[in-house]
Amino acid sequence: MTKIARLHSFIIRYPDPNDFDNLRMTLLLRIDTADGLTGWGEAIAMWPEACRATAQIIHDGLGPVVLGHDATDTDVLWQAMRRHVWWYGEGGIASLAISAVDMALWDIRAQAAxxxxxxxxxxxxxxxxxACASAHVNKATEADCVAEVAGFFAAGFRSTKLGFAKKGMSRIGGDPDTDVNFVAALRRELGPKAEILIDIGNGVRWDVDTAISVTNRMAEQDIGWIEEPLYPTDDAGYRRLKAATCVPVASGEREWTATGYRRLIESGSVDVLGVDPARVEGVTGFLAIDQLAGAGGKIVNAHAWSTALTSAVSLHLSLASANTRLFELKPFPVVVQQGLVEHPIIQIDGWVYPPVGPGLGITIRPDVVQSLTVEDRKSGR
Incomplete structure (x- = not known):
């Protein structure tokens, strides 16, 4: 039996060039077994207080549940963790904590196999x-923003997903006419074959009529989908949007559990489900959602926006799913992607290929983890 011997969490902080070097945070988790295996997981908690709360739940709540048990018994341990957090855990910080532990256990399970x-x-x-270049539209002028995206395709990417109303100097995301004009300019520059995906996101507050109007105007530029043009829980609004447009609608990256995704699927208003294994209770949670998506005829898109660790897990899950069709990568160098692991995940001629080697197929660099760590904690021996 591959017994779980130790949990070691690292709250890390790093500058993200995609956000003008604004600082981001996340929690990495290392699990060691008594027979020498090591697995890694992540919880994308983002803010300082959320990272600290996630670490506390991992060590004070989940650690006693999993320590001493067989690390390869992933389903049993996932159920045990969910039972432990039953009072406070249908989503939120508890789901983040379960995500980190479950991801690390699956890494160990694959290594053991x-x-x-x-x-x-x-x-x-x-x-x-x-390979999809996933980036924020944040440069000063429309011309600068268009040129940047054109550079992604020149570098080999075959798709791009663009987040509006993000930190930076751009006005895109602040006015519907500006947004539509930008997409039209982008299409003129890229030509008819380039895939353009639009992520409206949290910085935009449209009513339903505006969302319908803008989506249909962008449809003239053959966008591949529009993501979260309304608040994620506005089911009635999304049903109206879906009925009024031919553009596929994406949502889900702010959901936590299979229950939430079942609601999205049953609403009949979403075509593409964004799923983040560092948020949705890990690999096990992702698999449950993927099964629901397959039964409902939905596309699954792994939200791999954080470190190379989450990217690796997301890539394995995406490659093993019949419901996926692309993979997002940051098109800018960032330490938690290129520096955190010995061999980063990259696109080659516009494609992302399966990792090789047991487990996640990546080697975490402990020196980089330590250099970025602002707080760490251990449980076990």
Missing amino acids: GQPLYEVLGGLQHQRLR
Whole structure:
């Protein structure tokens, strides 16, 4: 039995060049077994207080549940963790904490099997995935923003997902006419074949009529989908939007559990489900959501916006899912992607390929983890 011997969490802080070097935070978790295996997980808690709260739940709540048990018994331990947090855990900080532990356990399980994670998950459904440059639109002028996106395609990317109303100097996301004009300028620059995905996001507050109007105007530029043009829980608004447009609608990256995704699917208003394994209770949670998506005929898009660790887990899950069709990568160098692991995940001629080696197929650099750590804590021996 591969007994869990130790949990070691690291709250890290790093500058993100995609956000003009604004500081971001996340929590990394290392789990060691008594027979020498090490697995890594992540909880994208983002803010200082959320990272500290997640660490406390991991060590004071989940640690006693999993320590001493077989790390490869992922389903049993996932259920045990969910039972432990039943009073406060249908979403929120508890789901983040479960995510980190579950991801690390699956890493260990795949290593113990001597296989890449995607093989343990049932094998490859894709030999490669289209590489999507996922970025914020935040430069000073429309011309600068268009030129930046054109650079992604010149670098080999075959798709782009663009977040509006983000930190920076851009006015895009602040006015519907400006937004529509930007997408039209982008299409003129990129040509008819480039895939353009629009992520409206938290910085924009549209009513339903505005969302319908803007989406249909952007449809003239053949956008691939529009993501969260309304508040995520506005089911009635999303149903109106879906009925009034031919553009696929995406949502979900702010959901926590399979229950939340079931609501989205049953609402009949969402075509693409954004799913983040560092948020939705780990690999096990992702698999449950993916199964629901397949039954409902929905596309799954892994939200891999944080570190190379979450990117690796998301890639394995995406490659093993019949419901995925692309993979998001940051098109800018950032320490938690290129520096955190020895061999970062990259696009090659516009494609992302399966990692090799047992487990996640990445090697975490302890020196980089330590250099970014602002707070850490251990449980176990």
